[in-house]
Amino acid sequence: xxxxVIRINGLDFVPILNKTxxxxxxxxxxxxxxxxxxxxxxxxxxxxxxxxxKIDVFTIGNKTYIPVKVIPRVYRSLFKPK
Numbered sequence: 001x002x003x004x005v006i007r008i009n010g011l012d013f014v015p016i017l018n019k020t021x022x023x024x025x026x027x028x029x030x031x032x033x034x035x036x037x038x039x040x041x042x043x044x045x046x047x048x049x050x051x052x053x054k055i056d057v058f059t060i061g062n063k064t065y066i067p068v069k070v071i072p073r074v075y076r077s078l079f080k081p082k
Contacts, residue, residue, distance in 0.1 A: 009055055032081075
C-alpha cells in the first residue's frame with residue numbers, strides 16, 4: 001500500500017500514525033500531525049485540501065499540524081493516529 005500524501009501550501013506531507021503523537025485542538029479546531037514526505041517518495045496523485053489558498057499550519061519540533069477540516073472526508077481516517 002502506498003502512503004497517503006496531502007499537498008498543503010505547495011508542500012507534500014504524510015501522516016504520522018504513531019499512537020504517542022496525538023491531534024491537538026487549538027481555538028476549537030482539531031489539527032492532526034504530519035511530516036514532510038520523504039524526498040525519495042514519488043508522488044503521482046497527492047490529496048488536495050478542501051480549502052483553496054494558504055492554509056494555517058504550525059510546527060512543533062519535527063511535526064507539522066494541519067487542520068483536519070482541510071482533509072477531504074474520505075481520507076481523514078488515513079491521517080488520524082489509531
